[in-house]
Amino acid sequence: MKLTAYQKRHLAALVYLRGKKPSLWSVLMFRPLAWIPFLVIAGVSFALYLLDVRWGMFMIGMTAGAILRIIAYARFTLMAWPVTEEVTDWNRVEALRHENGA
Numbered sequence: 001m002k003l004t005a006y007q008k009r010h011l012a013a014l015v016y017l018r019g020k021k022p023s024l025w026s027v028l029m030f031r032p033l034a035w036i037p038f039l040v041i042a043g044v045s046f047a048l049y050l051l052d053v054r055w056g057m058f059m060i061g062m063t064a065g066a067i068l069r070i071i072a073y074a075r076f077t078l079m080a081w082p083v084t085e086e087v088t089d090w091n092r093v094e095a096l097r098h099e100n101g102a
Contacts, residue, residue, distance in 0.1 A: 003100045011097050014088065022081055027074040038067060 003011070013030050020026070041063050049056025 001096065001099070003096065008097075008100060011093055014084075014093055015097070017081065018085065018090065022078060024071070024074055024078060027077050028071070038063065 009031070016030055017026070041059070045056060045059035045063050047056075048059050
């Protein structure tokens with residue numbers, strides 16, 4: 001089975017969390033470089049705020065909403081993790097990872 005990049009990352013996340021009691025922080029920091037665009041957008045938003053309060057507040061609100069959505073997904077992961085860990089066929093996960101060089 002040929003996996004997409006997203007599917008490879010998902011399998012890597014499963015293996016990363018396996019056998020742990022994950023926290024919100026560990027889920028959010030699985031791929032810390034993925035936060036760089038949000039940092040850049042937040043910086044641009046605050047700079048825009050200094051130039052025009054209305055557009056700056058709009059951009060800050062949009063950025064905050066996106067970050068809160070990501071945090072909500074991480075919380076859903078935490079709530080479902082015990083079941084996910086219980087029903088996952090770990091041998092199959094490892095086989096797929098090795099098959100696809102992940």
